[in-house]
Amino acid sequence: MKEIFSDPDYTRVGYFESVLKEAGIRCYIQNAYSHNLLTGIPSHLFFPKLCIIDDEDYQAALDLLNPLYEKEIPGAVQRADWACPNCQESVPGEFDQCWKCDTIRLGDQAT
Numbered sequence: 001m002k003e004i005f006s007d008p009d010y011t012r013v014g015y016f017e018s019v020l021k022e023a024g025i026r027c028y029i030q031n032a033y034s035h036n037l038l039t040g041i042p043s044h045l046f047f048p049k050l051c052i053i054d055d056e057d058y059q060a061a062l063d064l065l066n067p068l069y070e071k072e073i074p075g076a077v078q079r080a081d082w083a084c085p086n087c088q089e090s091v092p093g094e095f096d097q098c099w100k101c102d103t104i105r106l107g108d109q110a111t
C-alpha cells in the first residue's frame with residue numbers, strides 16, 4: 001500500500017479515486033470521515049488520503065493523476081523532476097522519495 005495523494009478537499013480526493021478505479025487500479029481513501037468531524041481544523045494528519053493497494057500500480061496511477069494535478073491545482077508550487085542517484089529513474093518533483101527504489105531525495109538536484 002502506498003499513499004499517492006492527500007488533500008483537504010475531499011471532493012478532489014474522491015475524484016482522483018474515481019479516475020484510478022475507472023482505470024482498474026485498486027485504491028481506497030483513508031480518513032474519509034475524520035475530516036468531516038474536524039471541519040475548520042486543518043490538520044494534515046486528518047486530510048483524506050488516496051492510497052494505492054498494489055504497489056506495482058503506483059507509477060501507472062501517477063501517470064494518470066499527474067496531468068490532473070496541473071489542472072486541479074493551478075496554484076501548486078511546481079518542482080522540477082529529479083533523477084534518482086541510486087537507480088537513475090526520473091522522479092516527479094513533488095516526491096521526496098524515489099517511487100522505484102525508495103531512495104530519499106538529497107537536496108535539490110538539477111535534472
Ligand SMILES: [Zn+2]
Pocket residue numbers: 084085086087088089098099100101102103
Ligand atoms: Zn531510485
